[in-house]
Amino acid sequence: MDILSLLGLLVAFGAIIGGNFIEGGKVQSLLQLTAFIIVMGGTLGAVLLQTPLKVFMRSLKMLLWVFRPPAIDAERQIENIVEWCQLARKEGLLGLETLSEQLEEPFSRRGLQLLVDGREPESIRSIMEVELESLEEQAMHAAKVFEAAGGYSPTIGILGAVMGLIHVMENLADPSKLGEGIAVAFVATIYGVGSANLILLPIAGKLKSIIHAQGRVREMTIEGLTAIAEGENPRAIEAKLRGYLH
Structure with missing residues (x-):
């Protein structure tokens, strides 16, 4: 949590x-139900119009990261890479095959499989960098769904305010209805600006920071796997990878 x-x-x-x-x-x-419906419904509709279904569904899954982010432990990953290197020096690259099948993390498992297949270091780097770029692009598109919502909601709030004022103007002859229209006008603006700056944009920022941290660990993993393929010793690999911690 x-x-x-x-x-x-x-x-x-x-x-x-x-x-x-x-x-x-x-x-x-x-608390104004009318203002809530206008702002939240309008914002959701605009986001749905802009976003492909797969990206929208991915963004809903990633929303859980705000309160329960995925485990990102760079220190532990360095230890793993050093252990892989030591195992490869003792048993050869084929000794990593069983280990690769047991790994749950897909990115590292893919890299170890490339090592076991005997790919050249530059080939491993090229393949893994393409995969990294694809993963980051998919995640960023999902995070930008909330960024887009944060851009739309203040404008929808202003739209709600204008609608409330129109309602006021239509009922100038009936003072009993003026208060409701004015309330909707101002509360809609609060909902629009508040939801953007207190919820939606901070969520987008949090998700982007998590994606960036994941990317750094994956870049480090690519560097480590390439170094193993090049035959570097474990101490040299560890020293190189610790630069990513800073």
Whole structure:
């Protein structure tokens, strides 16, 4: 569980609701179903129009990363690569075959399989870099779904505000309906700007940081696998890979 993500949401909404309360406002004044439907429905519709189905579904799966990010342990990966190197020096590259079949992480398993197949170092690097680029591109497209939503929601909020003001203008002769229209107008703007800057854009930023960290570890893995294929000794490989930790 990523405590900072949960804490960030609590602090952000607590500050806004608390500030509203200190100024004498009521929580009920911020709850407007009409404004919520306009902003959230409009934003979702715009995102669905822009996004292919596969990318949208991937973004929903990646949303879990905000609170439960995938394990990224560069130190442990360096230890793994050094162990692979030691095993390859003792038993040859074919000694890695059983190990590659037991690995759960697909990227490392793919690299070890290339080693076992006896590919040249540059061939391994080329194949793995293409795979890395593809994985990062897919993940970034999914993260940008939330970035796009964060761009649309403030504009949809303004649209909701205009609609509320239109409702007000249509009912100038009936003062009893003016309050509702004005409330929808202002609350829609709050929903649009708030959802973008407190939820959607921070989610996109968090996902991008996780993708970047994954990419660094995978780049390190490519470097380690290439070094094993070139016959470098374990200590030299470890020294080289530790540069990625900084």
